[in-house]
Amino acid sequence: MRKVKRMNLSTEKAVIGFIGLGVMGKSMARNLMKAGYRLHVYNRTKSKADELLQEGAVWHDSADGVAQQADVTITMVEYPRDVEQIVLGQTGVLAAAKEGAVLIDMTTSSPELAARIYEECLKRGVRALDAPVSGGDIGARDGKLSIMVGGDEEVFEAALPVLQAMGSNIVYQGKAGAGQHTKMCNQIAIAANMMGVSEALAYAERSGLNPTTVLKSIETGAAGSWSLSNLAPRIIAGNYAPGFYVKHMIKDLGIALQAAESMGLEAHGLSLARTLYERLAESGEAESGTQALIKLYRAGTIA
Known part of the structure; x- marks a missing residue:
């Protein structure tokens, strides 16, 4: 297992990748930009990213393209099978992520998959958090989501500025999978x-x-x-x-x-x-x- 490098996740330093621009994802991504983060995005339907691109986000044609550029890659997709493919696939986020990068899956997914992603990330020197959200479209729009986080506590603390751009009630719950539970x-x-x-x-x-x-x-x-x-x-x-x-x-x-x-x-x-x-x-x-x-x-x- 490779030792994980520390990263500065302040708005002046960090590049954020965001994958999944649906009802909630688009607003979450927009709030990251409002907080001052440089944003790289991918979505299966490019037209859903048009407004963000006009506001300064950078488009990529694939999830791994986003991950290559990002210090933190956030996934907010539909189903556990989508998470598995986008994160663990041969051309997925993990295959392209930089050593020391952080992966935050904010999809509501299975605790078992969250734990598996955590273990696979460790093998590659990448840090992983499962951080599903609650608050619906209103909470996403207003940056007042409740965010439930599983993973290593030191990684949670490092990623907290990123999460604070999207939520107002952010609670560390425990080991990998605890956020999903x-x-x-x-x-x-x-x-x-x-x-x-x-x-x-x-x-x-x-x-x-x-x-x-x-x-x-x-x-x-x-x-x-x-x-x-x-x-x-x-x-x-x-x-x-x-x-x-x-x-x-x-x-x-x-x-x-x-x-x-x-x-x-x-x-x-x-x-x-x-x-x-x-x-x-x-x-x-x-x-x-x-x-x-x-x-x-x-x-x-x-x-």
């Missing part, structure tokens, strides 16, 4: 909460109440939550645009359910939530935001 806790809580929000609003509608007025009463009480304050108003307005896709929630809940089963944990709420979101996707809502769950309750197709 924490994100699974987050997704389990969110999924159950979204069922509660949807059910409450459906109840309000069926009983003849004004949902907006109901929200004024319950969002600051014991029922209060991020989903109730941020997604319930979208539901009431008929806005199902994705801050977080239904298809991605299904992916996350599948990872969480598999991990729970491997630990012998019966996660009843998690299992029900995945079933409901799968049913929602089958009805044509895979590309909608998770708040579209209300449509099952309105249609009476929960049973």
